[in-house]
Amino acid sequence: MTVKKIVSHKSLENKIVQEIIDKLNDYFKRSYTEGEKVHNYKTNEELTSLFGFPIQNTSKDFDWLKAVTDTFLQHTINTAHPFFSNQLFANVNDIALLGDMLASATNTSMAVYESAPIAYNMERSVVRLILGRLGYADDPDHGDGIMTPGGSYSNMQAILAARNYLFPETKQSGNLPGLVAFASDLAHYSLGKSANIIGIGEGCVRYVKTDADGTMNADDLKTKIETEKHNGNLPFFLLLTAGTTEFGSFDNIKLLTEIAKQHNIWVHVDGAWGGAVAFSRSKRARLQGIERTDSFSWDAHKVLGIPLYASFFMINKPLGTMEQLFGIGKGDYLFHGDSMDLGKKSLQCARRNDVLKVWLLFKFFGVEVVENTFENLFAKSREFAEIVKSDDRFELVMEPDYLNVCFRVKNPTQLSNVDFLKTIRNNLKEEGFYFVNYTARNEEDCFFRLITNLLITRENFVGFLERIASEVKK
Amino acid sequence: MTVKKIVSHKSLENKIVQEIIDKLNDYFKRSYTEGEKVHNYKTNEELTSLFGFPIQNTSKDFDWLKAVTDTFLQHTINTAHPFFSNQLFANVNDIALLGDMLASATNTSMAVYESAPIAYNMERSVVRLILGRLGYADDPDHGDGIMTPGGSYSNMQAILAARNYLFPETKQSGNLPGLVAFASDLAHYSLGKSANIIGIGEGCVRYVKTDADGTMNADDLKTKIETEKHNGNLPFFLLLTAGTTEFGSFDNIKLLTEIAKQHNIWVHVDGAWGGAVAFSRSKRARLQGIERTDSFSWDAHKVLGIPLYASFFMINKPLGTMEQLFGIGKGDYLFHGDSMDLGKKSLQCARRNDVLKVWLLFKFFGVEVVENTFENLFAKSREFAEIVKSDDRFELVMEPDYLNVCFRVKNPTQLSNVDFLKTIRNNLKEEGFYFVNYTARNEEDCFFRLITNLLITRENFVGFLERIASEVKK
Incomplete structure (x- = not known):
């Protein structure tokens, strides 16, 4: 060679x-x-x-x-198998895959317009489409967004946006003391990472109680905000979850945003998992009130079979705001004053052309087919929940509001519940036919979390339950 | 459909x-x-x-x-054209491209071992290879690394590592006041972004003077550190550049690290661009002293024709340190206590299998061929510099120490130097045969920066100079 x-x-x-x-x-x-x-x-x-x-x-x-x-x-x-249900994504859509392969082959970088003019326009188009669905785009100069490498990154960019917007001096001179953030105790763990990253500390996150349906308790939020203010702290950031990782629960955006706005708190909606309902007719109402929030994140790679990454971070502010929040003066060798340069909105410098696959998918199938996909998925998760409820060997943890079907297996053994479930799950995993995740909150409460994807059928699901049941008998 | x-x-x-x-x-x-x-x-x-x-x-x-x-x-x-010289990467290596296509198609996520066991092993192998080249791997339990989506991300992770390592309480309780960081005035602009992100503020970065060869002045660093300490501030982070964006200059790692270590400052080497010399026989000495530094970043996508991203962030600390610096407690639904889970070392959750293409490239061509590639590239940049020096229509800005060939065009016109250069460059860009970047520090000092890549030949380079000369005559 x-x-x-x-x-x-x-x-x-x-x-x-x-x-x-x-x-x-x-x-x-x-x-x-x-x-x-x-x-x-x-x-x-x-x-x-x-x-x-x-x-x-x-x-x-x-x-x-x-x-x-x-x-x-x-x-x-x-990961394209009907029983890859270990993560919040599955399937590979072939049009998106082809788009991703084209992106690898042509390998442009999206920091400046001139090196990726087509990708620039594609990203702007997809961003405008999403902004429209969120009600963030009341005129063409309002609303903005950028793709990021993952939902954790988007959430970090959100809390940074909140801090720099509400306290612009921090961009230059560093954090103020006493900044506190709020999220439900079912929020994604990336918020703790983000608080560490932006230097306010994990300890600044106040976790608000959740109700039985997995959504944030409004009274507890109110109390926690008031306590913080009483103690002289600065509540500045509320993360609401549109589709929790475990249950797929949607916080009440309208109600909770009203509370936050009374205290001038930036409201971010972490829709990494459930934000896709912006494209659903029947579940669109889960985002009611979204148009009054400040920012939103969505991982289009989670539901649509798009290869990683297809993450979006959106803000409900005029064009130009993102550059103010994130841009810095240097980089003269790269930025030559072109107003279309996306690098000043991004925390990255070089950026892969991740939008090509998303744009191709939407253009090829049309938004309507994406809408239909969700209706199909929701119907499946409801169907699977009914199957669990009708079978007394299992117990549904919660009525599914999205694509998560969480269920307990009744434990007739001497093992602790968590050891019982882990044994079943590991046997299944090693056998290779099913690769499904579980959550073990403690020795007593643990359950399977199956993510409904387009490939899984009713027969597959029933077979899965029977396979579990055969493990119980052992 | x-x-x-x-x-x-x-x-x-x-x-x-x-x-x-x-x-x-x-x-x-x-x-x-x-x-x-x-x-x-x-x-x-x-x-x-x-x-x-x-x-x-x-x-x-x-x-x-x-x-x-x-x-x-x-x-x-x-971007695979010999005259795509607008950015710090070019070419697409076909083995790496095939690897990237396989990664898209199989679409695993690298947060937990169980969902990407092969990619886990590939990443560990490439990380061990790089650690060895840096002298960070004095035993199998020493040294660690993780892939990131880009060099800016790696630099941010470095300054965060420094803060969390030197002041572990900040992870929980937020930044201490008075943290200051140092880098040369030719350092990549991502350090300013990183200072903003981690909440110490862009204003905490002290830019150290550079000498005529584009490297950090040691006396100025000493003075600046002492001044900060005298003023009661906390110097904690020194970013050295191994290959500046503009000139490809290498800071004197050995000397500057000695100075920093006297003050207990974390030394990070930003080798995003020039770190590839770790694989070069003739230029390996540019990294002399690297084994005493604390962290290192390298973008393997920049020189080797690997599609974006192939960025590495490495630390010179025992295994387990990265988890302490970056991991948080939550995420029970995902992390089930497997010591091979990489997600606790990473600031991301889902992570694309970016290592496949890097591992394939190294395995296919062998490390020796990579070494030869660099020798070939260095020889070309030297050759092009000699051509510029022998032609009195042009002026070499600096003897190239790496792959950047920076040169001025003598300006016989009434235009300001910057307008003169921009006019030439934009005419060339719009014509489409040459796509080369320039730096304009001010109205007087501006120059072309050509990045030597494997595809460009002596004839191409001479043709480029003649094309510029024909613009001057217009």
């Missing part, structure tokens, strides 16, 4: 690419084939002996490449 | 993928073809009329997809 080879694209011309595309087809076909596993479980020692991970100083050839691709595809977790 | 279609992978089986791969081949071939442009320059209005960016509510078909792919590939910036 010569040095020149490192940049030659000859291999794209020969049959290696076609062979690898064929391998990918086989991989995807396995998602649709009865009896295929979500993964071929191996211990880490077994995986290590399959791969030879450490990097040696030797050159390889195309036969090695094909072999390693085979091994990789045989042993990776098949 | 039906709802079902949104997750069917049938299109991957039909000839649409092959047709798009063919289009990609044509796109790449254009990089190698004499006389092909780096882009077909269009105004934003022209682009908008070509594409129809706004998203309408209508479904599209495969003919539309093929047509839009054609249009996209015809009008995107060809």
Whole structure:
């Protein structure tokens, strides 16, 4: 292998690419084939002996490449499988995948307009579409947004936006003492990380109680804000969750925003998981009041089968505000004063063209098909909940309001509830047909959380319950 | 188009993928073809009329997809072209590209081991390789690293690491007053952003003078640290640059680290651009002293033709330190106590499998070929500098120590130097054959910055100079 080879694209011309595309087809076909596993479980020692991970100083050839691709595809977790339900995403949509491959191949960076003029326009179009759905776009110069590498990043950008907007001097001179943030005790853990990152400390987050339906208790929020003010602190940020990670619960945006606004608190809606309901006819009301909030995050990669990342951070402020909040003076070698440069809105410098896949998906299928997708998913999660309720071996944790179906398995054994559930789950995981997550709040309360995705059928779900039941009998 | 279609992978089986791969081949071939442009320059209005960016509510078909792919590939910036020199990256290596496509298709997330066991091992292997090159890995339990979405993110994670390591109480209770950071006045602008993000404020950054060769002046650093201490402030973070954005200059790591260590300051080396010399025989000495620094960042996507992102953040501390610095307690639904979970080291939650392409590249070509690549690149930048020096129409700004070749064009016109250079550059950009960046520090001092990449030849470079000269004559 010569040095020149490192940049030659000859291999794209020969049959290696076609062979690898064929391998990918086989991989995807396995998602649709009865009896295929979500993964071929191996211990880490077994995986290590399959791969030879450490990097040696030797050159390889195309036969090695094909072999390693085979091994990789045989042993990776098949996230496109109907029973990859371990995370808040699943499936790979083929149009979005093609878009992502085009983005990799053309590899532009989105800090400045001139290096990615097409991606710039695509991002602006998708941002305007989302702004419209949120009621953030009352005129063409209002509302703004930027893509980020993940929901945690978006939430961090939100709390930073709140601080810099409400206390502009902090951008230059650092945090004021006494800043406090609020979120429900079911909010995503990234808020604690964000509080650490922006230097107010994890200890500044006040976790508000949740009601039985998993949503924030308004009275407790009121009390907590008043207590903080009484103690001389500065409440500045309220994170509401539109679709909690565990239950898919939606905080009451309208009511809670009214409370926060009385105290001049920035309201951010973490819709990373559930924000997709902005595109749903029947569930749109879950976001009622969103038009009065200050910012919003959504991970389009979670529900639509878009490869990571497709995260959006949106603000309900005039154009130009994001540059004020996040831009700094330096970078003259890069920014030459073009008003279309997106880098001043972003906390990143180089930014991958992640919007291409999102834009292609929306343009190809149309917004209406996306709307229909959600109706279909909601109907499935309701159907699965009814199946659980009708089966006395199981217990539904909560009526699903989104795509999470959470249920307990009745424990007839001597094991603690958590050991009982972990044993079932690990047996299932190692067998390879089901890869589903669980939550164990304590030794007593633990349950499965199945995420409804488009590929899973009623029959799959019933089979899953029967498989669990057969473990209980052991 | 039906709802079902949104997750069917049938299109991957039909000839649409092959047709798009063919289009990609044509796109790449254009990089190698004499006389092909780096882009077909269009105004934003022209682009908008070509594409129809706004998203309408209508479904599209495969003919539309093929047509839009054609249009996209015809009008995107060809970053694989020898004269894409607008940013600090260029080329697309085909093995890395294939790796990135596999990552998109298999779409795992790297927060927990169980959902990405292969990627976990690949990341650990590449991290160990880099640690070894830095002298951060004196035993198998020492040194750690994590991939991030970009160099700005890595630098932010570095200053956060410094704060949380030196003042562990800040993680919980927020910043101490008086924290100050140091970097040279040629450091990347992301440090200002990072200071804003972590809540100490942009104003806490003290910019140390640079000498004529673009490196940090040690005496000025000493004076500035002592002044800050005298004023009761807390110097805690020194960012050294290994390869400045503009000149490719390397700060004297050994000398400056010694100064910082006397004051218990965390030393981070921003090697986003130049850190690749860790893999160079002849330039390895530019990192002399690196083994005593505390952290290091490197963007493997910048020099090796790897699609975005391939950024690494490394620390010179025992295993377990990163979890202490960045992890928080929550996330029970996700983290089930597996010591191999990478999410507690990362500030992200979901993380794309960005390591696959890096691991494949190193395994396929071997570390030795990567080393040879750098020697080849360095030789080219030296050669181009000699060409500039021998031509009295141009003036070399600085002897290149890395891959940046910076030169002024002698200005025989009535225009200010900056207007003169901008006019030439914009004419070249709009013509489409050359897409090169410039730096304008003020009306008098402005120059071209050409980044040497593997594709550019001596003939290309001479042609570029002649094209500039023909603009001067106009």
